[in-house]
Amino acid sequence: MLKRTEGIVLKTIPIGEADLIVTYLTYDFGLIKAFAKSPRKIKSRFGSSLEPLTYSKISLWGKEYANLPRLTQSDIVMSFRCIREKLDCFLKVSEIIELTLTFLPEAEINKKIFMLLLNTLRTMEKDCNMLLTVIFYKVRFLDIVGYSPKLDGCARCGKSGFSFYISQGAIICEKCAKGMNSPIRLSPGSVKFYESLRSWNDSIIGRLKPSNSLLSELSGMINDHITYTLSRPLKLRLS
Ligand SMILES: [Zn+2]
Structure with a gap:
């Protein structure tokens, strides 16, 4: 056939x-x-x-x-030759390709992820210096495949909070977190921005200018979450 x-x-x-x-x-x-x-x-x-x-x-x-x-x-x-020809750009893309290969089961139709990857490559072909593009891909990808960190309130009681517990993949409020190991403290700005990334239209991304500290805070939390979920860091490979 x-x-x-x-x-x-x-x-x-x-x-x-x-x-x-x-x-x-x-x-x-x-x-x-x-x-x-x-x-x-x-x-x-x-x-x-x-x-x-x-x-x-x-x-x-x-x-x-x-x-x-x-x-x-x-x-x-x-x-997408421009991406392949710039090493730092290629390495950034390798990370999201590895994420995709690791989490996505074979032969399962997922048009949303196809379009997400295609749009991300189009954005990076024009401007690959955007950590935001990589974070956006990771946030949306994890959301679609059902592994996203839960930041919209305490996973136990729903009360708002800013302490992210990696073993729970979620924010847990002070009261519910008694006896748990030390969390990653997130700023209110990062939590808000993360929720926005989940809901905003792709076309807005190019117009956003979040601070570098906010981006590195979010990026760190997401990478730790991915590493914990996989029990290993993402390898860089693309051959
Ligand atoms: Zn709670």
């Missing part, structure tokens, strides 16, 4: 002398792997369309539930 969709290359693994297994985040089928025959040969018909982050229109051939369909066509829509 021939399937057509749009996909973003998240990862490639070389097989043998010239073949590749490509992991795509696709619009219609979620996270999938595909086998690409001889893309590493100089005159490959796939050209540079299998470079990490490339957004392409692709065709896949295989039995309906085949684990590894074969890639038959791949036409670049956006290459």
Whole structure:
């Protein structure tokens, strides 16, 4: 069966002398792997369309539930070359790609995450110095997959508070937190900004100018939360 969709290359693994297994985040089928025959040969018909982050229109051939369909066509829509060519930018993106690969189950359709990643790459292609873009991706991604930190009031009684308990993944008020280990203290500004990131439209992000201290506070809390949830820090890998 021939399937057509749009996909973003998240990862490639070389097989043998010239073949590749490509992991795509696709619009219609979620996270999938595909086998690409001889893309590493100089005159490959796939050209540079299998470079990490490339957004392409692709065709896949295989039995309906085949684990590894074969890639038959791949036409670049956006290459995101600027991101790949700047190391610091590429490293920032690697972090969110790793997050996506780690949390997202294979072959589960998730159009919201596809659009979130595509919009994030578009933003970073224009301006990659935005820690805010990375934080925004993490907040929205965790929200969609159901692992987001809970900051909108104490997880036990609902009263407002600013002490985040990593083991609970949530804010717990002073009264309910008796006997718990030391929390991460968040500023009211960070809690408010986090809630805004969860609800605001993507297009507003480019116009926001939060302070660096607020961003680093939020970023630290989210990274600690991810590390705790995974029981390991996110590795940087994108090959
Ligand atoms: Zn409480």
